[in-house]
Amino acid sequence: MKTVVITGSARGLGFNMAKIFLTYDYNVVISDLNEDNLINAKKELESINSKGSISYKTCDVSKYDDLQSLMEFAIKEYKIVDIWLNNAGVNQPQEAIWDLNEKDINTLIDVDLKGTIYGSKVAMEQMIKQHKGAIYNIEGYGSNDAHMLGLNLYGTSKRAVTYFTESLAQEADEKNTGVIVGKLSPGIMITKFTTNSMGNNKIELSDKTKKVYNILGDTPETVSKFLVDKMVNNTKNNVKFNWLTNTKAFFRFLTAPFNKNDYFKED
Numbered sequence: 001m002k003t004v005v006i007t008g009s010a011r012g013l014g015f016n017m018a019k020i021f022l023t024y025d026y027n028v029v030i031s032d033l034n035e036d037n038l039i040n041a042k043k044e045l046e047s048i049n050s051k052g053s054i055s056y057k058t059c060d061v062s063k064y065d066d067l068q069s070l071m072e073f074a075i076k077e078y079k080i081v082d083i084w085l086n087n088a089g090v091n092q093p094q095e096a097i098w099d100l101n102e103k104d105i106n107t108l109i110d111v112d113l114k115g116t117i118y119g120s121k122v123a124m125e126q127m128i129k130q131h132k133g134a135i136y137n138i139e140g141y142g143s144n145d146a147h148m149l150g151l152n153l154y155g156t157s158k159r160a161v162t163y164f165t166e167s168l169a170q171e172a173d174e175k176n177t178g179v180i181v182g183k184l185s186p187g188i189m190i191t192k193f194t195t196n197s198m199g200n201n202k203i204e205l206s207d208k209t210k211k212v213y214n215i216l217g218d219t220p221e222t223v224s225k226f227l228v229d230k231m232v233n234n235t236k237n238n239v240k241f242n243w244l245t246n247t248k249a250f251f252r253f254l255t256a257p258f259n260k261n262d263y264f265k266e267d
């Protein structure tokens with residue numbers, strides 16, 4: 001039986017990917033900042049019909065030791081980690097860079113960029129010993145060099161995650177590690193990330209932004225199914241699984257007059 005470890009998986013994309021991995025009978029290790037949230041998430045995952053088992057461990061991805069402990073925990077439980085997903089992330093306050101405080105700047109870089117680098121290092125060290133395994137990192141706004149007021153810092157981190165992941169894939173190849181590395185591009189998902197900065201602070205989305213999100217956005221359930229289906233069948237290094245392709249986005253705008261999505265009804 002195969003095992004997947006997912007950071008930041010008490011909710012959102014990570015949690016929904018855990019659900020789909022269970023339908024493939026993977027053992028799933030979920031991890032996040034808060035233990036109560038993990039306990040609740042585990043309870044919900046237990047309702048899924050699966051031969052895989054579910055374990056949880058708290059892990060703050062901005063702390064290297066936490067990531068090492070998470071890997072040690074997974075190996076103790078399941079002996080081998082087949083897939084490691086650096087998923088944890090926070091959004092930024094939608095302000096120009098000079099209006100952000102130092103704490104938020106540090107947290108965003110520590111979680112979104114350094115967390116991915118630390119997680120990839122820890123996973124790579126273990127997977128080299130196994131001579132197999134796959135590491136996936138999550139792209140986001142800015143990965144493709146897009147720019148927008150209020151997303152400079154987040155975009156900087158995701159642009160760097162893209163560069164880092166491609167370089168890691170090349171290193172994995174050149175060093176003949178047997179490990180594969182890939183990028184996941186989930187498009188726009190309506191999660192707490194979309195409506196909150198730094199995990200918990202409400203973002204006031206403009207009507208224009210809500211309109212675009214209603215056209216281009218999806219639930220994390222939909223996107224997770226697409227991404228996990230790709231990952232479980234993948235044998236290639238340096239891949240990118242892209243949910244919201246340019247063609248799909250074009251088609252969504254074309255059919256926007258018939259689109260009935262209203263993800264922000266309760267706002």
Ligand SMILES: NC(=O)c1ccc[n+]([C@@H]2O[C@H](COP(=O)([O-])OP(=O)(O)OC[C@H]3O[C@@H](n4cnc5c(N)ncnc54)[C@H](O)[C@@H]3O)[C@@H](O)[C@H]2O)c1
Pocket residue numbers: 007008009010011012013014031032033059060061062086087088089090111138139140141186187188189190191192193194199220
């Ligand atoms: N929602 C979107 O539109 C979107 C689009 C592109 C990329 N992404 C990326 O997808 C990933 C998941 O986002 P989501 O939409 O599910 O967000 P989310 O806010 O629903 O979930 C993020 C999870 O990460 C956890 N987390 C935050 N800081 C952490 C830390 N220091 N250590 C461990 N866990 C931590 C949170 O507690 C939360 O459970 C992120 O990397 C995000 O950048 C999201």
